[in-house]
Amino acid sequence: MKKQMATNFGAAAEDFARFRAGFPDSLFDRLAALGIGASGETIVDVGTGTGTLARGFALRGCKVIGIDPDDRLLDQARRLDVAAEAMVEYKIGSAEAIPLPDGVADVVSAGQSWHWFDGPKAAMEFSRITKPRAHVVVAYFSWIPLPGTVVEATERLIMKHNRNWNFGGGNGFDLGSLPHLQRAGFPRVETFSYDLDVPYTAEGWRGRIRASAGVGASLAPAEVEAFDAELAQLLEGSFPGPLLKIPHRLFTIVATRGLPG
Secondary structure (H helix, E strand, O other): OHHHOOOOHHHHHHHHHHHOOOOOHHHHHHHHHOOOOOOOOEEEEEOOOOOHHHHHHHOOOOEEEEEEOOHHHHHHHHHHHHHHOOOOEEEEOEOOEOOOOOOOEEEEEEEOOHHHOOHHHHHHHHHHHEEEEEEEEEEEEEEOOOOOOHHHHHHHHHHHHOOOOOOOOOOOOOOOOHHHHHHOOOOEEEEEEEEEEEEEOHHHHHHHHHOOOOOOOOOOHHHHHHHHHHHHHHHHHHOOOOOEEEEEEEEEEEEEOOOOO
């Protein structure tokens, strides 16, 4: 399974904060149209990392609690919050053991993180901490390795340097949370997806890849340095220019809690 690859995102926390593209504003607009993320709602963002989803909800007036097991990532999240003038409360914890009482959340979100969870345990914890009629939002904002793109070439390079990396060739759709959420009491499901390009400088793309599971989060520092040098050569030789257009797909699952009885 993908999540069995040993990772340590905290080791790449600075690159993670500087270079990973956050979820676009359009996601929060789409969620607002579904009645999710209204001002005053309590939102718990699990696997928050550097707080991308948490910060977006907080800027829209929600009371947000971010949960993550790595305080190095949370330190970066706090710095980004200060710069954005956002207020988020962070707690050390995991999706399988959320350090909150029962029935506190209007929404539980998980951005780019569900695949790292123990699905059944996480879903039951999400159910435990949510109110009646609450929502779970599972969102992914993934690069797409379209033929001939810098993403496809970059993935080949990651696989060359890290044979344990098995996230290549993805299409951005991840339905792995659905059976667990439905068994945990979230039977009603709505999904949406759309594609967009994210502009990166060559330096920014190198930083983004250093902050990925296959590089900075799983390779030794010397191996990361060797990879980064080869990626720099690849970009200069095959993808010159001031900006790279990186194809991304945003895919979101909204699951709604059923009423008892």
